[in-house]
Amino acid sequence: MSAFDNVTAARANNRPTAIDYITRIFGDSFIELHGDRRFADDKAVIGGIAELNGKPVTVIALEKGRNLKERVDRNFGSAHPEGYRKALRLMKQAEKFHRPVLCFVDTSGAYCGIGAEERGQGQAIAENLMEMMTLKTPILSVFIGEGGSGGALALAVADEVWMLENAIYSVISPEGCASILWKDSTKTAEASECLKLTSKDLFKLGVIERIIREPKTVDSVVFESFKTLIGQTFEKLEASDTETLLNKRYNRFRKY
Amino acid sequence: MNTSDIFNFLKPKNELEKQEDTSTVQNQPFIPNELWVKCPVCKKAVLSSDLNDNKKVCPNCSYHFRIAARQRLEITVDEGSFEEFDAEMTSTNIIDFPDYTRKLKNARLNSGENESVITGKARIGGCETVIAVMNSQFMMGSMGTVTGEKITRAFEYATKQELPVIVFTVSGGARMQEGILSLMQMAKTSGAVKRHSDAGLLYITVLTDPTTGGVTASFAMEGDIILSEPKALIGFAGPRVIEQTIRQKLPKDFQSAEFLLEKGFVDKVVPRSEMKETLTKLLILHGSIPEKEDKEEKEGDEQ
Ligand SMILES: [Zn+2]
8 A cells, every 4th residue: 555545545526534432432422512702603623521431631632524515514614713722622621620631633634715814814823832741631643634834733742642554644735745845746646655654654753652453344343442542541640640641741752 | 474484394205205225335346255246236336344234235225135034033033032942853754755864954054054944032122022933044934834833832832821823924925846845834833823812822924925825825915014124025836837827028127015004014124223122113003012121120129
């Protein structure tokens, strides 16, 4: 499988999106919470509280939408500043109530548009990076599809970062890279190889802690073991005191 | 009371009311010589030595030309006060990206620098500070691992020594040629900024033309005080990318420093001629005590 096959798989329309993961892992326990308290509710970001093994957990996800109508409604998973500010609000809430944060990342990138710039897309992402670095509760980020640049990182300054086998994580889209490098946006296959954006490459580079194997079909057994893994990880992270947790998080990113 | 006296007591003019100098320079004959630089805004030819003496600001229309990092340091810090950190640190082709080794070599040749940022310690108006200045002549100020490392070390040093930090940004964003590791610099630098901030220390960013992408979405927007040079382009996405996404032309001055000021993302737009004075004032207001510049006098004081 080439890197570009991976890109295609990560973007495939029939791939499970964040809602599928939330539904299958948390069932009815998930309560969605809306809005950034400043401007609006960004539908590209889903956030709320759920129950995991009898304990509360804050869940925040970039959601692309499962069909065309949903995709349009959710801006294809490209968040505006208010989406990142909603995420930060819910993280702060999680910190206050001492519950861990689970993020699902699936976005081609933060939205590029007039409103996004006017409301400080760069500032919103920057604030998340800074605040997440010292958020006094465990954070786990799972890349389930596309991880596009700063818009993905804004939900991934975490204690552990995992990737689904065919998910991708990149500083720039292969198209963007090809058009800058070779003035030819069709050379995406070459660009995909160069960027080292597959889960295997990123594991080798030490950017992620774990690769989650993908089943050939939607298999509830897989979600069940995934859930167990998340629970165990939070238990492990919660066992260390806050200072140790935050030092580890700082050093996790300091090493690059 | 004479009525005219009433009008002698006037409200001091504020910056908005200050009259722009509209006097035009005389039409100089255009000599196609490297000694002359054509201003891209007013199209007038300016003698390049005059331009340098004027801190690279067009004497006619006040257009702020881009300025190399060394020259920026020269006009910003007290003479002879700069001590550079990690001057020899330089990037390598860490993910084996095509053509990157050659690009790095060219960037070093073109800029005369080892990386896209210069960091160090200096005095500004007698106040000790850590300073980082990015360089547009080095791969358009893109942020690679060494850029991120130098900035992170500068913040860590400042935190340890309880010093303020001033960063002049100019950047096209993350350095694609270092793949995901360049993206990680956004988190790394933000972590160092946060620790510096949590220690109660001052961080001032000065956004210069252009500041975009991963630098905007990290340390550029994390200052306690965010200044900008006039007319600088500042944004997350570049204007061309936005135009391609929304399929329409952007309004004039969109993403300019003045636009960001209006939208609430910049504290103050400061002309280059007033930058050093403004920084000095801010440093003093945050507890910096200016050292006397006269060395002998200082030694005398200590005795
Ligand atoms: Zn001019």
